[in-house]
Amino acid sequence: QPVLTQPSSHSASSGASVRLTCMLSSGFSVGDFWIRWYQQKPGNPPRYLLYYHSDSNKGQGSGVPSRFSGSNDASANAGILRISGLQPEDEADYYCGTWHSNSWVFGGGTKLTVL
Amino acid sequence: EVQLVESGGGLVQPGGPLRLSCAVSGFTFSSEAMSWVRQGPGQGLEWVSAISGSGSTTYYADSVKGRFTISRDNSKNSLYLQMSGLRAEDTAVYYCAIGLYQLDYWGQGTLVTVSS
Numbered sequence: 001q002p003v004l005t006q007p008s009s010h011s012a013s014s015g016a017s018v019r020l021t022c023m024l025s026s027g028f029s030v031g032d033f034w035i036r037w038y039q040q041k042p043g044n045p046p047r048y049l050l051y052y053h054s055d056s057n058k059g060q061g062s063g064v065p066s067r068f069s070g071s072n073d074a075s076a077n078a079g080i081l082r083i084s085g086l087q088p089e090d091e092a093d094y095y096c097g098t099w100h101s102n103s104w105v106f107g108g109g110t111k112l113t114v115l
Numbered sequence: 116e117v118q119l120v121e122s123g124g125g126l127v128q129p130g131g132p133l134r135l136s137c138a139v140s141g142f143t144f145s146s147e148a149m150s151w152v153r154q155g156p157g158q159g160l161e162w163v164s165a166i167s168g169s170g171s172t173t174y175y176a177d178s179v180k181g182r183f184t185i186s187r188d189n190s191k192n193s194l195y196l197q198m199s200g201l202r203a204e205d206t207a208v209y210y211c212a213i214g215l216y217q218l219d220y221w222g223q224g225t226l227v228t229v230s231s
Contacts (some may be wrong), residue, residue, distance in 0.1 A: 034216070036217060036218070038160070038218070044223075045210050045221035045222060045223055045224055046152075046160065046210070046218075046221050047221070048217070048218060048219050048220070048221075051217060061219070062219075095159065095160050097160070097162075097218075099215065099216040099217075102174050103162060103174060103176060104150070104152070104162030104165075104218075105162075106159060106160040106161065106162065107159070108159045109159045109160070
């Protein structure tokens with residue numbers, strides 16, 4: 001089963017762009033996976049943001065602003081969540097996840113702080 | 116509007132049983148696979164189980180296999196998680212979510228605390 005590794009925390013200034021990474025464990029290639037991203041604010045359930053597999057196979061969650069986007073970094077073997085024009089309300093925990101071999105695998109989550 | 120409302124959580128002794136329910140509305144329940152995901156205190160997300168729209172196929176995390184049973188009643192628009200042999204490490208908020216490969220919508224969750 002793959003392991004998804006996310007930095008535990010990340011901070012950026014309001015208005016900036018940020019790249020949150022989700023690194024896939026050795027032996028697995030990010031290009032073979034559909035990576036989903038979720039946002040969770042304190043006291044709330046996770047909210048589905050988007051998925052990314054390739055530029056021709058990606059999707060946005062309902063009502064999710066276009067400033068949230070996904071991509072892959074093949075050199076880092078990682079899925080990427082990009083948030084542009086960072087806003088204070090983007091401060092939250094962000095989880096990546098994928099369905100593989102009849103089960104879900106989630107990353108440990110990144111706590112994003114907006115300065 | 117899609118709604119998922121979990122219930123049935125509470126304090127249970129180690130080794131005891133508990134049954135969670137998830138009542139849904141706002142979509143065609145029988146057409147959608149459903150999942151349970153849990154989150155321990157201050158922890159990340161852990162997938163627990165999933166079931167196909169018809170209920171004929173079920174999936175379980177290794178950590179709960181043999182102890183938890185997922186089921187659904189499409190006539191009642193309800194999803195269930197029967198838990199037995201509960202352990203302290205099962206303490207978590209349990210969320211129901213729509214989907215199998217993609218967890219589109221989540222309920223607010225119900226807290227299960229396993230403690231003597």
